[in-house]
Amino acid sequence: MNHSKLSDHTFKKGKFITPWNELMSEIGRENSWYHGRLPEYLWIALIINFYGREKGLVKCNIILNKLKEQDPTLITPKFSRILNFETEKQTKLFSFLLTVIDAQVLSPLTTIFTYSNFPVFSSKFQSNMSVDERVETINSVMEETSDHQSYLSTDVRFIIVYFVVLSGKLQMQRESMTMLLEYPTLSHEDERMRMIRPTVRSMEMLQNEIDPFDGKYLDFFWEAVSRMSDCKLFYIDMSSELPDTKEYMSRVKVILEYYTDLLISANPLDNKMLVLLGITTYSYKRLIELVEHELFYTISGRGIVRTVIEDYIMMKYLLKNESLHADIWTEYQYYGIGQYKLIVERFRLLEKELSYSHVSYEYMDSLVNEYKNKEFIDMDTTYFDKQNIRGKAMSVDEKELFDFYYDYDSAFEHGLWGAIRESSLIKCNTPSHQYHCVPDIENNQKLRNVWHDCVSVMNKTLNVLEELYGIPSHLSAGVKEYEQ
Structure with a gap:
C-alpha cells in the first residue's frame, strides 16, 4: 500500500483527515486485522x-467445504462461530478435522480454549506437546501474521474470502474471480501475485461489514493469550558519546560579554538592546542547563530546544514589527510582566498558604512593581501582539523551524501522547501481548541528541545581534565552525 501524502489529506475543522477515512468510517480496533480478525x-x-502453503491451502479447502456443509448459514469461518455450535455439531466437525489434520496442529489453541470452558474442542485436540511448546507455537504464528500484508496473513485472508464466496455472500466481477481462483496455484514469488495479493486483502477487509466482530470472544482470547507468556522488553538507545561542549560554550560567553560591555558602556538605557540581550542570555542559560546537567538525550533537552527556537523567532518578530509600534520593546516587557501580575493576583485571592511552592509570589510582586506601579499594568491573556508562535514563525520566514522542530518539542512540553510513547514507554516484543508498551521506570530509553540543534539555533540568535550591532569577525567565526 502506498502511503498518502499530507497533501492528500482533507483539512476540516482543524483536523487532517486521511483519504481512507474520508471515503469510509474509521476502522476501529476491533475490526483491525491483528486485534480483531486474526484471533x-x-x-x-x-x-x-x-503443513506449508501448498498442502495447507488444500487441507483448508477440504475443511471449509465440510464446514459449509454442516452450517450453510455461516458467512465466515470464524472460530467463535464454530465454538458456539451445539455439542453434537462440534463433535462431528472436530472428528472430521482429525481425519484431515493431526491433533497437534490445533493443539496449541488448547492453552487458550481449555477443557473447563471448551471441553469438546480441548478433548479432541490434546497432544504430547508441552505447554511451553504450545505457547511458543502460538507466539511464533502470531508474530508472522502480525503484519497484515505478510505472506501467511494473506494466505489466511484468501481462505476467508474463499469461504465467503462459497457462502454466496460475495459477488465479484469475472476478472476478480479469476484472480481469486488463481491465487492458490501461484507462488508468492510469481509476478502476478503483486496484483492479486492486494486484491485479496481488500476483499477480505469488506467482510467486516457483513459479519461483525464478537466482542466477548475477542476479550476472552486476548485475556487468555496475554497470560501465557512474560513480556520481552526492548528499547532504543539513541544516545552516543557526550558531545564536547566546553569550547563552544566559552566562545558564546565571550560574545555575550562583548555585547554586555557594549550595553553598559555605550547604550546603558537602550531598551531595545536590553530586550534582545535579555532574550539571548535566557537562551544561553538554557544551554548552560543542558550542558551542566547532561540533558542531551532527555525530555528536558527537548524543552530547551523549544525555548531557544521560540526566543529566536520572537527576536526576529520584534525587529520586523518594530516600525508598526510606538515602542514594541516596552510593550513586550510589560506583556510578560503582566503575566506575572496575573499569577500574583490569583494567589492573593487564595485563602490558604502554599507552604512548599517553588513559586516566590512576594518576589514576583516586587518584579511587577519594578518599573511602575502595578495599578497601571494591564494583564493580557492573549498571545503577545495577538499572534501565536506559528504565525510569528511564518511572518519571519522561519516556518521550517516551527514545523520540524518546535512543534515536535512542544509535544514533550505538553505531555502529548506521541512524546510520552517515544520517551516513557518501551515495547514488549511478545506477539500474544499485542506488542503492548510498558512504562520505562528504569529510564532506559534515551532520545536523540539535541546539542547540534541547540548550537544551530543559538548561532542564528547570535547572528541577529551581529547584524544589528556588529562584532569582531574572529568572535563570530569562533562559534559558526561548530555548526553541522
Whole structure:
C-alpha cells in the first residue's frame, strides 16, 4: 500500500483527515486485522503454518467445504462461530478435522480454549506437546501474521474470502474471480501475485461489514493469550558519546560579554538592546542547563530546544514589527510582566498558604512593581501582539523551524501522547501481548541528541545581534565552525 501524502489529506475543522477515512468510517480496533480478525482465524494460520502453503491451502479447502456443509448459514469461518455450535455439531466437525489434520496442529489453541470452558474442542485436540511448546507455537504464528500484508496473513485472508464466496455472500466481477481462483496455484514469488495479493486483502477487509466482530470472544482470547507468556522488553538507545561542549560554550560567553560591555558602556538605557540581550542570555542559560546537567538525550533537552527556537523567532518578530509600534520593546516587557501580575493576583485571592511552592509570589510582586506601579499594568491573556508562535514563525520566514522542530518539542512540553510513547514507554516484543508498551521506570530509553540543534539555533540568535550591532569577525567565526 502506498502511503498518502499530507497533501492528500482533507483539512476540516482543524483536523487532517486521511483519504481512507474520508471515503469510509474509521476502522476501529476491533475490526483491525491483528486485534480483531486474526484471533478468529488463528486456527487457519496454524494449519497453513504446520503443513506449508501448498498442502495447507488444500487441507483448508477440504475443511471449509465440510464446514459449509454442516452450517450453510455461516458467512465466515470464524472460530467463535464454530465454538458456539451445539455439542453434537462440534463433535462431528472436530472428528472430521482429525481425519484431515493431526491433533497437534490445533493443539496449541488448547492453552487458550481449555477443557473447563471448551471441553469438546480441548478433548479432541490434546497432544504430547508441552505447554511451553504450545505457547511458543502460538507466539511464533502470531508474530508472522502480525503484519497484515505478510505472506501467511494473506494466505489466511484468501481462505476467508474463499469461504465467503462459497457462502454466496460475495459477488465479484469475472476478472476478480479469476484472480481469486488463481491465487492458490501461484507462488508468492510469481509476478502476478503483486496484483492479486492486494486484491485479496481488500476483499477480505469488506467482510467486516457483513459479519461483525464478537466482542466477548475477542476479550476472552486476548485475556487468555496475554497470560501465557512474560513480556520481552526492548528499547532504543539513541544516545552516543557526550558531545564536547566546553569550547563552544566559552566562545558564546565571550560574545555575550562583548555585547554586555557594549550595553553598559555605550547604550546603558537602550531598551531595545536590553530586550534582545535579555532574550539571548535566557537562551544561553538554557544551554548552560543542558550542558551542566547532561540533558542531551532527555525530555528536558527537548524543552530547551523549544525555548531557544521560540526566543529566536520572537527576536526576529520584534525587529520586523518594530516600525508598526510606538515602542514594541516596552510593550513586550510589560506583556510578560503582566503575566506575572496575573499569577500574583490569583494567589492573593487564595485563602490558604502554599507552604512548599517553588513559586516566590512576594518576589514576583516586587518584579511587577519594578518599573511602575502595578495599578497601571494591564494583564493580557492573549498571545503577545495577538499572534501565536506559528504565525510569528511564518511572518519571519522561519516556518521550517516551527514545523520540524518546535512543534515536535512542544509535544514533550505538553505531555502529548506521541512524546510520552517515544520517551516513557518501551515495547514488549511478545506477539500474544499485542506488542503492548510498558512504562520505562528504569529510564532506559534515551532520545536523540539535541546539542547540534541547540548550537544551530543559538548561532542564528547570535547572528541577529551581529547584524544589528556588529562584532569582531574572529568572535563570530569562533562559534559558526561548530555548526553541522
